[in-house]
Amino acid sequence: MNKQFDNKDRLKGKVAVITGAARGVGAELARYFVQSGARVVIADILDDRGEPLAEELGDAAYFQHLDVTSEDDWEAAIPEAESRFGVVNVLVNNAAILHLATIADTSADDFRRVLDVNLVGPMLGIRAVTPAMRRAGGGSIVNVASIDAFDPHNGSVCYASSKWGLRCLTRVAAIELGMYGIRVNVVLPSVGSNEMLFPFIGTAIRAEAMDLDADPSLIPTDRLLREEQIIDVVRFVSFLASDESPSCTGADYPIDRGQTAGHMILGLPGDQPITE
Numbered sequence: 292m293n294k295q296f297d298n299k300d301r302l303k304g305k306v307a308v309i310t311g312a313a314r315g316v317g318a319e320l321a322r323y324f325v326q327s328g329a330r331v332v333i334a335d336i337l338d339d340r341g342e343p344l345a346e347e348l349g350d351a352a353y354f355q356h357l358d359v360t361s362e363d364d365w366e367a368a369i370p371e372a373e374s375r376f377g378v379v380n381v382l383v384n385n386a387a388i389l390h391l392a393t394i395a396d397t398s399a400d401d402f403r404r405v406l407d408v409n410l411v412g413p414m415l416g417i418r419a420v421t422p423a424m425r426r427a428g429g430g431s432i433v434n435v436a437s438i439d440a441f442d443p444h445n446g447s448v449c450y451a452s453s454k455w456g457l458r459c460l461t462r463v464a465a466i467e468l469g470m471y472g473i474r475v476n477v478v479l480p481s482v483g484s485n486e487m488l489f490p491f492i493g494t495a496i497r498a499e500a501m502d503l504d505a506d507p508s509l510i511p512t513d514r515l516l517r518e519e520q521i522i523d524v525v526r527f528v529s530f531l532a533s534d535e536s537p538s539c540t541g542a543d544y545p546i547d548r549g550q551t552a553g554h555m556i557l558g559l560p561g562d563q564p565i566t567e
């Protein structure tokens with residue numbers, strides 16, 4: 292991401308665990324967090340992607356092999372982070388997997404596997420990090436969902452159900468943890484890394500689903516590249532992680548170019564640009 296950032300100290304003093312940070316959005320989060328002054332634990336199961344990223348980021352980051360579904364991995368990871376960087380005060384639950392199939396073609400195992408990573412994982416992460424955040428006198432937890440959690444579509448029963456659940460987990464956690472100064476929010480992006488989609492392109496995802504001209508967002512996609520949208524997500528997560536958002540908790544934040552705002556009905560007022 293070759294962008295100049297002006298918030299160099301936004302996350303100074305923060306120790307952040309970012310799950311799913313070995314690649315994609317999580318890797319961009321790790322880079323941006325370090326640029327903003329945080330120390331970062333790159334937590335993922337992809338050692339061969341996470342270790343080189345940690346090397347790239349230097350002393351302010353290290354790679355931690357962590358399967359978000361494993362209670363043992365969480366129990367080991369938080370004390371390790373504390374001993375290396377000090378008290379953990381930010382958690383970004385970003386790791387997720389995708390599965391695309393109709394309900395008719397979805398097995399109970401498919402459904403459980405996705406819920407396990409996308410919903411049980413963040414719950415275990417919140418539970419594991421809470422004692423450290425209480426000791427720190429507060430903290431910020433940011434969950435990464437998807438617009439599918441507002442606006443599900445055919446084929447998304449596993450993924451959208453898990454992300455819808457993540458919105459509820461966010462609210463319950465915000466209610467229970469507010470008394471300790473811990474804020475919990477969820478972002479709902481409309482884009483992420485193509486690597487998540489690759490296994491399904493040409494099979495579950497046919498060409499028309501990738502047709503950018505059919506994108507229903509309020510901002511034309513040709514003016515906003517995928518990479519620029521990911522930067523929006525990263526900046527927004529860093530704002531929620533920082534001390535600049537003390538009144539933000541228990542809330543959903545779509546980052547979707549207006550895709551879930553509503554829709555244009557041609558033939559009603561406001562459907563054409565003003566020309567004079």
Ligand SMILES: NC(=O)c1ccc[n+]([C@@H]2O[C@H](COP(=O)([O-])OP(=O)(O)OC[C@H]3O[C@@H](n4cnc5c(N)ncnc54)[C@H](O)[C@@H]3O)[C@@H](O)[C@H]2O)c1
Nearest residue numbers: 311314315316335336358359385386387437482483484487
């Ligand atoms: N890709 C998209 O189009 C899109 C759209 C909206 C929201 N999102 C969300 O953005 C977030 C980041 O996804 P991405 O787009 O970068 O996809 P990605 O597949 O590139 O990244 C997901 C990361 O999670 C890791 N992961 C998977 N299972 C794990 C486990 N059990 N334990 C630890 N790590 C695990 C993967 O190894 C990978 O590094 C996800 O929460 C995703 O749901 C993605």
